[in-house]
Amino acid sequence: MKMFSSVLDGCELRYQNLSDNSLGEKGVGAFESLLKSQRSLEGLYLINDGISEAAARAVCELIPCTEKLKVLQFHNNMTGDEGAIAISELVKHSPALENVRCSSTRVASEGGVALAEALGTCNNLKKLDLRDNMFALPGCPNLNELNLSYLNLADEGCIVLANALRESATLLKVLEISGNEITAKAAPALPSLITSQRLLIKLNLFENELKDEGVDEIKDMFKALPLCWLHWMIMILKGEDYQESDEDGDENELES
CATH class of the missing domain: 3.80.10.10 (Ribonuclease Inhibitor)
Structure with a gap:
């Protein structure tokens, strides 16, 4: 060396x-x-x-x-x-x-x-990856990619994060919060967070504990978002890999 x-x-x-x-x-x-x-x-x-x-x-x-x-x-x-x-x-x-x-x-x-x-x-700062640690979140107004997966945020942390991001980071394109033990209790905090992110194209909620009850809480958010957002989020909520498709059949299935 x-x-x-x-x-x-x-x-x-x-x-x-x-x-x-x-x-x-x-x-x-x-x-x-x-x-x-x-x-x-x-x-x-x-x-x-x-x-x-x-x-x-x-x-x-x-x-x-x-x-x-x-x-x-x-x-x-x-x-x-x-x-x-x-x-x-x-x-x-x-x-x-x-x-x-x-x-x-x-x-x-x-x-x-x-x-x-x-x-x-x-x-x-545009891209910040702090996953698998125990951090606080700084205010970064130009941030467009944030990965806070596997931090054990739980419901309380998710709610605090949602409130912070609405004020401090509104240009996100990618938000990864998988594996944080988020349940239906925190689900009501998500719609206002997501709709405040007008550039968002990917939201990863995989390996949380939302279950049907939590998904029901945020389903109205899906209806209000563009189809491309909806496609990303449904696939990731289910834990599936997103595969972009130009086929009309896929879009019709999502719209239904």
């Missing part, structure tokens, strides 16, 4: 993808000279790298400038709260961020709050 780093030392890279390596803190240290030389990074990918809290701190300390950074991906690491706090400092100094993925990183409330506060300063 040190040899590879030294060969590239001094090269001005726009993207660094170091994913799928067992980096850890020592591995990050091996790339010290390369990371320190980067002042124009637009994308940094550290997916499935065994990034611990110490390794996350090392990454954030070594990169000298993130003003141009647009993509930051830390998926599937052992970052934890302390690592998330370190990442949040990097995020605060990355005003151009558009795409952040910090999913499956073992971050609990303390790190989640720090990261959420930092993300709240990212006015250009």
Whole structure:
């Protein structure tokens, strides 16, 4: 790793993808000279790298400038709260961020709050993936894709989320909230949320506990939405993959 780093030392890279390596803190240290030389990074990918809290701190300390950074991906690491706090400092100094993925990183409330506060300063953020963690939601007015699956939101969390999104993120195109144990109790909060998202094309409610009662609560919402929205949502509620079709028969079936 040190040899590879030294060969590239001094090269001005726009993207660094170091994913799928067992980096850890020592591995990050091996790339010290390369990371320190980067002042124009637009994308940094550290997916499935065994990034611990110490390794996350090392990454954030070594990169000298993130003003141009647009993509930051830390998926599937052992970052934890302390690592998330370190990442949040990097995020605060990355005003151009558009795409952040910090999913499956073992971050609990303390790190989640720090990261959420930092993300709240990212006015250009368009895509945010925080699944499989326990986070708060920042206000991101330009957000168009949000994945909060498998966070154990439950009914209370779903209602809070619905209220927050109606005010803080009205340009969503994709909303993923599968696997959150949402029941019919939270269903009444969904129609006003969805109808406030005029650009929405995908809503994923798969692996929740809505059942027939919950679906009945939101069926009027389906009637008010364009057919393309209806198709997406019915398929995903049933847990089926959406397959776009131009056949009139499919559309007629949905309309019925």
